[in-house]
Amino acid sequence: MLGQTVREIHERLSGAYGPQGWWPGQTPFEVCVGAILTQNTAWSNVEKAIANLKQRGLLSPERLAHVPVDELALLIRPAGYFNQKARKLHAFLLWLTEKGGLGALAEVPTEELRESLLSVKGIGPETADSILLYALGRPVFVIDAYTVRVLRRHGMVGDDASYCEIQEIFADSIGPDPALFNEFHALFVRLGKERCHRRGPACEGCPLEDLPGYPAVNEPG
DNA sequence: CCCCAGGCGTCCA
DNA sequence: TGGACGCATGGG
Numbered sequence: 599m600l601g602q603t604v605r606e607i608h609e610r611l612s613g614a615y616g617p618q619g620w621w622p623g624q625t626p627f628e629v630c631v632g633a634i635l636t637q638n639t640a641w642s643n644v645e646k647a648i649a650n651l652k653q654r655g656l657l658s659p660e661r662l663a664h665v666p667v668d669e670l671a672l673l674i675r676p677a678g679y680f681n682q683k684a685r686k687l688h689a690f691l692l693w694l695t696e697k698g699g700l701g702a703l704a705e706v707p708t709e710e711l712r713e714s715l716l717s718v719k720g721i722g723p724e725t726a727d728s729i730l731l732y733a734l735g736r737p738v739f740v741i742d743a744y745t746v747r748v749l750r751r752h753g754m755v756g757d758d759a760s761y762c763e764i765q766e767i768f769a770d771s772i773g774p775d776p777a778l779f780n781e782f783h784a785l786f787v788r789l790g791k792e793r794c795h796r797r798g799p800a801c802e803g804c805p806l807e808d809l810p811g812y813p814a815v816n817e818p819g
Numbered sequence: 820c821c822c823c824a825g826g827c828g829t830c831c832a
Numbered sequence: 833t834g835g836a837c838g839c840a841t842g843g844g
Contacts, residue, residue: 637826643842644825678841682827722827742825758834787825822844830837 601771603754607806608772611785614805618784621732623648626700628657629733633725634686635677646676659699663691686720693718700733708736723761731783737774739765740783744790751795752809 622641623629628648635644650673651657656665665673671684693714697703703711708730715726723741730736741764749755755764772778789795794804 633825636824638824639826639840640824640842642824643840646842676841678824679826679839680841682839686827720827724826728825740825744825760833783825790825824841824843827839828837830835832833832835 600754600767603752603809604767604771606809607748607752608778608782608785610805610809611789612781615785615788618781618788620780620784621728623732625657626733627659630690630694630700630729631657631662631687633728633732634690634720635674635683637679637683637725639678643676643678647674650674650676659691659694662687663695682720686718689719690721703734708738711736712738727765731776731779735776737776737779739768739779741765742783742787744795745783745786747790747795748786748806752806 621629621632623632631651632644632648635647648657651662654673656662656673662670667684667688670687671680674680674683674687677683694700697706697714706714711734712726712730715721715729716723721729727738727740730738731740741761746755746759746764749759749764749767750757755767768779768782772782789805792804
């Protein structure tokens, strides 16, 4: 029953917005870097930071690993939290080197890989799952603030629902399908950017407007 | 001036 | 376990 609603939401968003073509990055490594830089940050700011790295030919694991942390921080400055994120990138690069590079990760089972990613300082559930899905094509659903907001708004999860709990809803509803997970999550972000899923009165023409639970006014937060 | 953005680690009860 | 807080730039 919950699964039915989940599929309904995908149907509507897909019909309204069409293919999103995610992730906005050209290589798996660029996806990884973007996933870390975009933590609680507008993507437009991340683009500037990535452009800085690209411009200098540093957007490869080998080259980036040789950039000192303080220099790296200045380069990614537009992405905000630059001191923290510079360290996070370095921690990830160290981990990646230990693992033998992105290619070697193909041999590691998804669950094991996820646990390993989560052991890196600065990589939490969403960042790990973004890397797994968008850089490595693993069937892992990414739960972000937009997704949580939409599900809460439609009364599909409570305020206390955990990341894992919400993730299970999708695993149970639409099965392990990387292409579908990819598109679906991108659609959630697309919807979340719309005014109707921020604070304030509900807007007209929202794809989920006439779905059960659509409120007249958003809840705070 | 305000609020917000594709989180996470730390600290503390 | 879970809530508060710091981290920081850029756009509306």
